[in-house]
Amino acid sequence: MAEFSLDINEDQQTIKDWVHDFAANVIRPAAEEWDEREEFPMPIVQEAANIGVYGWEFLLSAMSDPTGLTLPLFIEELSWGDAGIALAIMGSGLAAAGISGNGTPEQVMEWVPQCYGTADDVKLGAFCVSEPDAGSDVSSLRTRAVYDEAKDEWVLNGTKAWITNGGIADVHVVVAAVDPELKGRGQASFIVPPGTKGLSQGQKYKKHGIKASHTAEVVLDDVRVPGHCLLGGKEKLDAKLARGRDAGRTGEKQPAMATFEATRPSVGAQALGVARAAYEYSLQYAKERVAFGRPIIMNQSIAFKLADMKMEIDAARLLVHRASWMAATGKEFVAGEGSMSKLKAGEVAVWVTEQAIQILGGYGYTREYPVERWHRDSKIFTIFEGTSEIQRLVIARAISGLRIE
Numbered sequence: 281m282a283e284f285s286l287d288i289n290e291d292q293q294t295i296k297d298w299v300h301d302f303a304a305n306v307i308r309p310a311a312e313e314w315d316e317r318e319e320f321p322m323p324i325v326q327e328a329a330n331i332g333v334y335g336w337e338f339l340l341s342a343m344s345d346p347t348g349l350t351l352p353l354f355i356e357e358l359s360w361g362d363a364g365i366a367l368a369i370m371g372s373g374l375a376a377a378g379i380s381g382n383g384t385p386e387q388v389m390e391w392v393p394q395c396y397g398t399a400d401d402v403k404l405g406a407f408c409v410s411e412p413d414a415g416s417d418v419s420s421l422r423t424r425a426v427y428d429e430a431k432d433e434w435v436l437n438g439t440k441a442w443i444t445n446g447g448i449a450d451v452h453v454v455v456a457a458v459d460p461e462l463k464g465r466g467q468a469s470f471i472v473p474p475g476t477k478g479l480s481q482g483q484k485y486k487k488h489g490i491k492a493s494h495t496a497e498v499v500l501d502d503v504r505v506p507g508h509c510l511l512g513g514k515e516k517l518d519a520k521l522a523r524g525r526d527a528g529r530t531g532e533k534q535p536a537m538a539t540f541e542a543t544r545p546s547v548g549a550q551a552l553g554v555a556r557a558a559y560e561y562s563l564q565y566a567k568e569r570v571a572f573g574r575p576i577i578m579n580q581s582i583a584f585k586l587a588d589m590k591m592e593i594d595a596a597r598l599l600v601h602r603a604s605w606m607a608a609t610g611k612e613f614v615a616g617e618g619s620m621s622k623l624k625a626g627e628v629a630v631w632v633t634e635q636a637i638q639i640l641g642g643y644g645y646t647r648e649y650p651v652e653r654w655h656r657d658s659k660i661f662t663i664f665e666g667t668s669e670i671q672r673l674v675i676a677r678a679i680s681g682l683r684i685e
């Protein structure tokens with residue numbers, strides 16, 4: 281088992297440098313344009329695919345690092361370039377994670393590559409859980425999946441909200457209620473293959489930040505998918521439903537909201553990239569900007585701010601790397617360590633980017649400088665993949681052993 285180490289090994293350093301070059305030379309220069317256009321940056325994703333930054337092969341090799349650190353290092357660099365474009369590149373990974381987490385090995389082999397396509401024919405994936413009335417409360421999904429035994433098909437109906445790549449994806453992974461009374465225990469995940477009738481994009485949201493990432497509603501209107509598109513298979517689902525009914529009879533509580541613990545450090549790594557971008561930029565600016573005849577960094581109030589920014593980012597990175605290492609080495613998250621990493625890094629990103637605006641003063645508030653964009657981008661990290669409140673709930677339940685409400 282890989283020991284936890286703060287040393288970045290040679291392979292990790294090579295990947296970090298490679299992605300940093302791409303982030304600095306391709307993503308950063310394009311960031312302002314795609315933020316203003318508020319469109320999915322297909323040409324940049326295509327460039328990422330051309331060099332292998334976008335693709336399931338790279339994802340697989342990054343995930344096979346036994347220390348678990350390659351992935352957060354990669355994600356931090358990508359998001360350092362721009363969080364919205366980074367999410368456009370990483371969004372298909374949400375679908376891939378949904379398939380890997382629930383599918384059989386055969387389903388993983390069949391569908392994960394289809395979420396990415398090839399450099400000659402780039403494809404996208406989307407992971408559709410949230411609904412207009414069920415975001416944090418994922419146990420209350422209304423989207424229904426009904427089995428049509430005669431045709432061995434599942435029929436999906438409902439509306440999904442805030443879906444990254446929703447409607448523009450080739451492969452949609454949809455979580456739906458098979459038995460709504462069983463709440464989370466009555467749900468299953470389905471692949472909706474490319475071109476399936478009845479799936480359409482609803483409204484595309486206009487957002488506060490990460491505007492280059494496409495976020496939209498997904499409408500499912502009598503969507504029929506073959507039986508083999510049920511992730512994990514029918515037998516496994518039937519057993520899960522039976523367990524759910526037993527638990528209902530004995531009054532056993534739903535499990536804690538910890539399903540996404542292992543993937544949360546990746547969101548923390550995105551937040552780190554944005555925070556570091558703002559810190560580096562404002563450090564440089566503070567050395568150059570002169571007020572009252574001296575660089576503003578010569579004032580303790582500015583220098584101490586920068587010292588705190590650096591310290592908070594480093595502290596958040598330690599939590600992200602610890603949780604990534606724990607996930608890769610199969611250590612049990614006994615205190616919500618995955619949630620801790622995402623919570624801390626997300627809140628640090630919001631705080632650091634706000635400090636950066638303050639350091640840049642009037643310039644920081646304008647779109648001439650990137651820090652206002654980074655501040656807008658950072659806010660998403662306290663909201664998606666579990667809000668800060670939900671992360672605190674997971675940690676509180678883990679450390680207390682109580683079902684804190």
Ligand SMILES: Cc1cc2nc3c(=O)[nH]c(=O)nc-3n(C[C@H](O)[C@H](O)[C@H](O)COP(=O)(O)OP(=O)(O)OC[C@H]3O[C@@H](n4cnc5c(N)ncnc54)[C@H](O)[C@@H]3O)c2cc1C
Nearest residue numbers: 407408409410414415416442443444495664665666667669
């Ligand atoms: C840009 C973007 C991209 C997204 N991408 C995806 C995607 O690809 N796939 C997907 O499925 N979803 C996606 N989401 C949805 C996202 O995960 C949800 O918005 C998020 O989980 C919060 O749910 P909600 O918006 O319904 O808020 P609510 O659950 O309504 O929460 C509102 C407020 O109440 C608080 N709250 C709720 N319950 C509790 C509680 N028990 N204790 C304390 N406080 C509580 C919350 O913390 C929050 O502050 C995305 C969202 C955005 C904005």
